[in-house]
Amino acid sequence: xxxxxxxxxxxxxxxxxxxxxxxxxxxxxxxxxxxxxxxxxxxxxxxxxxxxxxxxxxxxxxxxxxxxxxxxxxxxxxxxxxxxxxxxxxxxxxxxxxxxxxxxxxxxxx
Amino acid sequence: xxxxxxxxxxxxxxxxxxxxxxxxxxxxxxxxxxxxxxxxxxxxxxxxxxxxxxxxxxxxxxxxxxxxxxxxxxxxxxxxxxxxxxxxxxxxxxxxxxxxxxxxxxxxxxxxxxxxxxxx
Numbered sequence: 001x002x003x004x005x006x007x008x009x010x011x012x013x014x015x016x017x018x019x020x021x022x023x024x025x026x027x028x029x030x031x032x033x034x035x036x037x038x039x040x041x042x043x044x045x046x047x048x049x050x051x052x053x054x055x056x057x058x059x060x061x062x063x064x065x066x067x068x069x070x071x072x073x074x075x076x077x078x079x080x081x082x083x084x085x086x087x088x089x090x091x092x093x094x095x096x097x098x099x100x101x102x103x104x105x106x107x108x109x110x
Numbered sequence: 111x112x113x114x115x116x117x118x119x120x121x122x123x124x125x126x127x128x129x130x131x132x133x134x135x136x137x138x139x140x141x142x143x144x145x146x147x148x149x150x151x152x153x154x155x156x157x158x159x160x161x162x163x164x165x166x167x168x169x170x171x172x173x174x175x176x177x178x179x180x181x182x183x184x185x186x187x188x189x190x191x192x193x194x195x196x197x198x199x200x201x202x203x204x205x206x207x208x209x210x211x212x213x214x215x216x217x218x219x220x221x222x223x224x225x226x227x228x229x230x
Binding site: 102103 | 145147154155156157160169170171205210214215216217218219220221222223
C-alpha cells in the first residue's frame with residue numbers, strides 16, 4: 001500500500017489560511033469517508049484534528065476544517081496562529097482493511 | 111480520560127525479538143479496535159497492525175506480516191505487539207493507538223510511544 005501524497009511543506013503568516021492536500025486512490029481516500037488528519041508537534045504524539053473527512057473532535061478549534069473531492073482530501077486551517085506550527089498527517093482506511101498515512105506536511109507559521 | 115501507556119521498547123540486535131505492551135485506561139477497552147503505528151526517526155507515520163474489538167480479528171501491514179503478532183488481553187486492558195526477526199528498518203517509535211470504533215475506521219487517541227532500536 002503506497003503512502004498518500006502530501007506536500008512536504010506549506011507556510012503562511014499569522015491570520016492567513018492554508019490548505020494541505022492529501023491524494024490517494026479509489027481504494028482508499030476516494031472509496032471511503034474514513035479520512036483523518038493529525039497534528040504532531042516535535043517530540044510529541046500525534047493528535048486527532050479531523051475525522052471522517054470533515055468532523056472535528058470536541059476541543060479542536062473550528063479554525064480547522066476538512067473536505068474531500070474524488071481521491072483528494074484537504075485540511076484547511078484558517079486564522080493561522082503560531083501554535084499551529086507542526087507536522088500534519090492524513091490517513092485513510094483502505095480496501096485491504098488497513099490504514100495508510102500520508103508522508104506528512106510541515107507547516108511553518110512565518 | 112483515555113490513557114495509553116506503552117512499555118517494552120529498547121535496544122535489540124538484528125534477528126532478535128521484543129514484546130511491546132500498552133496499558134489502557136479510561137474507556138471500555140474490549141469494545142474498541144486497537145492499533146500499533148510506528149515512526150522511524152525523522153520520518154512519517156507507518157501503520158503496523160490492528161486488532162478489532164469484541165472478537166479480535168487481526169490485520170497487518172505487508173512490511174511486518176509473518177514477523178509481528180498483535181494480541182490483546184481484555185481482562186487486563188492491555189495490548190501487545192510481539193516482534194520477531196527484527197531488522198534495522200524496524201527501528202522507530204512505536205505508538206499504541208485507540209480506534210474510534212470496534213472496527214478499523216480511524217485512530218482517535220495515541221499513546222506517547224516507546225522507542226525500539228534494532229542495531230548490533
